Amino acid sequence: MTRSTIELTPTVEDRRIARHAAAAIVLTVAEAAIPLPLPGVKPGLANIVTLVVLARWGWREAVWVSLLRVLAGSLLLGQFLAPGFFLSLSGAVASLLVLGLAMHLPRRWFGPVSQSILAAFAHIGAQLLVARLWLVPHDGVFYLLPVFALAAVVFGLVNGLVAARLLGELDPLPKGEGGADGKGAAK
Numbered sequence: 001m002t003r004s005t006i007e008l009t010p011t012v013e014d015r016r017i018a019r020h021a022a023a024a025i026v027l028t029v030a031e032a033a034i035p036l037p038l039p040g041v042k043p044g045l046a047n048i049v050t051l052v053v054l055a056r057w058g059w060r061e062a063v064w065v066s067l068l069r070v071l072a073g074s075l076l077l078g079q080f081l082a083p084g085f086f087l088s089l090s091g092a093v094a095s096l097l098v099l100g101l102a103m104h105l106p107r108r109w110f111g112p113v114s115q116s117i118l119a120a121f122a123h124i125g126a127q128l129l130v131a132r133l134w135l136v137p138h139d140g141v142f143y144l145l146p147v148f149a150l151a152a153v154v155f156g157l158v159n160g161l162v163a164a165r166l167l168g169e170l171d172p173l174p175k176g177e178g179g180a181d182g183k184g185a186a187k
Contacts, residue, residue: 017061021068024049040087040127041150041151044159046073047095047119049116051112051163056173059100066092083135087127093120094126112167120152 010018024046031045046069054062070092102115128140128148132141 016057017068019065020049020053020061020065024069025072025076027168028069029076032073032077038147041148042125043155044120044123047116047123048159048163048166050095051116051119051160052166052170054099054103054115055112055163055167056170059096059103062095062099067095081100086134089122090126090130091147098122112159112163113157113160116163117156120159121149121155124148124152127138129140136162 027046027049029041034043036042049069050062053065057121070085070088074080074082074088079085079088096116096119098121099115102110102118105114128145130139132139162174
């Protein structure tokens with residue numbers, strides 16, 4: 001009987017996704033070491049990477065980076081399939097859905113900062129909904145909404161400003177290579 005081998009050759013896109021996912025995973029693990037004033041209130045530093053990838057290479061690559069970050073980060077932190085994993089996954093999926101819609105808004109008024117704030121609200125909204133439906137079967141969980149909304153505004157603003165600054169500092173992509181608009185770096 002002959003042995004069957006499957007050889008997968010990674011593409012340039014695969015390598016780029018892996019690099020960005022690795023950067024997001026490093027930020028996720030580093031963030032886990034930061035003491036938090038309230039459980040569940042985190043800066044979401046890895047979202048900066050997602051915003052940059054969204055602007056430069058589009059939504060599809062941003063989805064890969066974000067979901068790989070959630071999966072690998074939970075494995076590295078020992079939270080895979082724990083409640084924290086599902087909270088993180090629900091927040092990431094909701095954020096990605098909102099970012100997918102927000103990237104079609106006029107760029108004149110909606111850039112990385114506003115996208116980041118919208119994504120932060122979607123993230124916290126999904127997490128509160130999952131917490132209410134699964135972990136805390138009481139409406140009292142919604143009393144935390146003002147605290148989490150304030151955190152979403154502050155961290156969404158900071159992460160968006162950092163992403164916008166990074167996008168401004170990065171070299172433009174060669175014409176025809178990637179881009180959220182398919183024409184290069186997002187403007």
